Amino acid sequence: MEVKDPPPRPERSANVPEDLSQTSPGQARRAARHAAHRGAWTIAGDLPSSFRYAAQGLGYGFISQRNFRIHVVTGGVVFGLGLWLQLPALQLAVLVLTVAAVLVLELLNTAIEAVVDLAIGRRFHPLARIAKDCAAAAVLVAAISSMLIALLLLLPPLLEHLQR
DSSP states (O other), rough: OOOOOOOOOOOHHHHHHHHSSSSSSHHHHHHEEEHHHHTTTTTOSHHHHHHHHEEEEEEHHHHHOOOHOOOOOOOHHHHHHHHHHOOOHHHHHHHHHHHHHHHHHHHHHHHHHHHHHHHHHTTTOOHHHHHHHHHHHHHHHHHHHHHHHHHHHHHHHHHEEEEE
């Protein structure tokens, strides 16, 4: 079996919109330029490249999305509190899953916003608004659910610990 070279990387298109996410236009421009130089427009040829691209997406979400950072910190605090309260492994696993769901949805929200902005540029379109609003609502529903689950799992042992 012959191994073929990857296809040549296309040059950055002149019509790529400047507002790729909720970041400022200047930050989004720099991120888009940086992504083009990293080979973001090419297909990952191997497993390490796939992981590197995923890490770059995670890093972009953390650096550019305030809400993602808030969710990461909140999730860390909740998990730390669960460890401190010595919750059973199953309850800790539920906390991890709910926090992970919020983070995943926040990353998908960022991706949807970037794709919508890429497709329509700086113009307004009611369907673009619906896509962005629904993606943000998905994060909100997951965050509220995650908060309720955390309260149900953490509050009883916390109250018991404080009454000692």
